[in-house]
Amino acid sequence: MPTMSDPKRARLGIIFLTILINMVGFGVVIPVLPFYAERFGATPAQIGWLFGIFSLAQFLFSPLLGSLSDRFGRRPVLLLSTLGTAAGFLIMGAGQTLAMLFVGRLIDGISGGSIGTAQAYVADITTPEDRPKAMGLLGAGFGLGFILGPALGGWTAAQFGHSAPLFVAGGMALANAALIAFLLPESLPQELRGKRDRQPLFPNLLRHVQKGPYATAVAVYFILITGFSVMTAVFALFVARRHGFDEKQTGYLFAYLGVIAVFIQGGLIGKLVKFFGEGRIATAGAAVLAGGLFLTPLAGGMWELLAYCALIAIGNSLLTPTLQGIASQCVDAEWQGRALGILQSAGSLARWIGPVLGGMLLTLDLARPAAEYARTPFWVAAGLLAVTFVLCLRLPARAAAQARGEG
Numbered sequence: 001m002p003t004m005s006d007p008k009r010a011r012l013g014i015i016f017l018t019i020l021i022n023m024v025g026f027g028v029v030i031p032v033l034p035f036y037a038e039r040f041g042a043t044p045a046q047i048g049w050l051f052g053i054f055s056l057a058q059f060l061f062s063p064l065l066g067s068l069s070d071r072f073g074r075r076p077v078l079l080l081s082t083l084g085t086a087a088g089f090l091i092m093g094a095g096q097t098l099a100m101l102f103v104g105r106l107i108d109g110i111s112g113g114s115i116g117t118a119q120a121y122v123a124d125i126t127t128p129e130d131r132p133k134a135m136g137l138l139g140a141g142f143g144l145g146f147i148l149g150p151a152l153g154g155w156t157a158a159q160f161g162h163s164a165p166l167f168v169a170g171g172m173a174l175a176n177a178a179l180i181a182f183l184l185p186e187s188l189p190q191e192l193r194g195k196r197d198r199q200p201l202f203p204n205l206l207r208h209v210q211k212g213p214y215a216t217a218v219a220v221y222f223i224l225i226t227g228f229s230v231m232t233a234v235f236a237l238f239v240a241r242r243h244g245f246d247e248k249q250t251g252y253l254f255a256y257l258g259v260i261a262v263f264i265q266g267g268l269i270g271k272l273v274k275f276f277g278e279g280r281i282a283t284a285g286a287a288v289l290a291g292g293l294f295l296t297p298l299a300g301g302m303w304e305l306l307a308y309c310a311l312i313a314i315g316n317s318l319l320t321p322t323l324q325g326i327a328s329q330c331v332d333a334e335w336q337g338r339a340l341g342i343l344q345s346a347g348s349l350a351r352w353i354g355p356v357l358g359g360m361l362l363t364l365d366l367a368r369p370a371a372e373y374a375r376t377p378f379w380v381a382a383g384l385l386a387v388t389f390v391l392c393l394r395l396p397a398r399a400a401a402q403a404r405g406e407g
Contacts (some may be wrong), residue, residue: 012134014184018078020148023174024113025089025169026054026168027149029126031345033101036162040098050105052355056328057109058348061118066341069117074124075186077117084111089170093163102391104166116344123328123340124187132278132325137394138247139321143261151256210371214330214339216395220282220388222346224289224319229354230377231293231312234362239375243305256306257313264317273322279395283321286392289315290385297378318389326395 028049037050055180069077088108117137120133126134154166239245239253272281292311324343331339361377368375 001029008026011125011187012122012137012180015121016120016137016141018082018176019115019138020145021082021169021172022085022190024149024152024172025085025108027110027146028153028165030150030153031156031161032153032165035243036092036166037098037101040095040101042098042101050101051100052352053105054109054112054131055348055351057106058112058115058346059352061110062345062348064115066120067337067342068114069120069188069341073186074117074121075184078184079119079177079180080116081111081117082173082180084108086170086173086177087111089166089173093166093170095163099128099356109152116341119328119340121187124251126300128329129274130270131328132273132322135321135324135328136265136267136269136278136280137321138324139265139269139317140262142320143265143317147255147257147258147262167182171277213326213395217327218343218346220286220319220391221323221327222350222386223384223391224316225284225347225350226354226357227293227381227388228316229290229351230358230361230381230384231296233355233358234374234377235364238378239305239374241370242297243299243302250389253306253309257309258352259311260313261317264314265321269318269321272318273325277396278322278326279392280317282326282395283389283392285315285318285320285322286389287315288299289319290382290389291315293378293382293385297373297375319392329384393401 033050063280064075064079075194084107088106088111091104091107092101093104095104116181119135122138123131148359152168156165165346236245237251245253246323276284290310292308292313292315296305296308296312324340326342327343357380358377362374363382364376365373
């Protein structure tokens with residue numbers, strides 16, 4: 001059975017750290033940023049935009065960073081974007097005005113668009129057989145980041161003040177930049193760089209992808225993230241109102257979900273894909289996630305809540321890395337960065353749309369009995385995932401890689 005060599009494992013480890021640090025930084029601000037912004041007189045609407053501008057910037061800049069990585073290589077884009085992430089956090093930490101917070105958050109969002117480049121790096125150095133497992137490892141970085149980030153943000157803010165978590169995240173990004181600068185080699189061969197860099201992204205990309213599977217993967221990914229973001233936007237309010245959770249208990253619940261995600265995406269997903277195929281795992285993940293979203297607002301007690309939330313974590317952990325693996329296998333090597341940048345951009349747009357939609361839907365439940373609180377956003381999210389289930393039925397059981405050289 002083929003396995004990755006030690007040098008590839010080391011490179012994959014650095015990319016894993018890059019994703020992890022990005023997600024820790026994303027999670028750090030969740031319990032801290034609203035209170036930090038209030039020090040500068042921010043209104044609730046401005047705080048909402050302070051969160052949203054991050055994903056909006058990712059949406060706009062992910063394809064650009066992917067295109068630059070196709071033209072100049074993955075390593076320089078990863079290095080510059082990691083330095084940008086550090087700069088964004090340090091600006092926010094040193095901020096003395098609300099405008100500085102917006103500037104730092106915007107820089108961080110632009111730099112966070114490099115996740116697609118990191119995924120392209122993994123696609124460069126793995127075979128089609130190893131790729132779902134490798135993408136699953138990156139997914140574990142996402143999950144672990146969501147475990148560590150909010151906990152780190154809450155603890156350091158309590159101990160040292162609201163700006164401390166931002167400086168910690170900035171320091172971690174600088175350390176990651178040093179790893180990339182000194183230990184990470186380039187993954188994209190020179191002969192593939194800029195081969196078609198003068199061609200417009202559309203419609204030329206369509207000549208270098210398997211159109212059906214790629215378009216389906218992007219559509220499913222967008223709807224998945226939209227539905228998942230609807231849920232996450234109202235989740236803390238839901239567990240507080242319906243189950244009496246405080247912030248500490250909510251953090252423990254998110255950690256529980258993150259542990260499930262790390263377990264599945266860190267190793268189990270590769271074995272499942274090899275046995276069942278990408279299409280079947282994606283379809284199963286969509287069904288499980290839709291079921292979990294539908295059942296969660298019906299939970300009458302703690303054990304039911306934990307069980308239904310576990311379905312959400314399991315479904316998302318099966319679906320997300322599988323879609324990324326399918327998309328990467330549908331694209332010629334020299335177009336990987338742009339194609340996966342589009343996937344990441346679709347997710348960023350969904351993370352902007354989802355919370356706005358979730359907040360609007362939650363207002364429909366405010367006048368209803370407490371037992372029905374937040375049912376509407378959860379059930380709309382479940383409906384969106386039901387759509388992804390139908391779309392996943394169109395995916396091939398096993399994705400076929402485009403004819404290209406594999407590193």
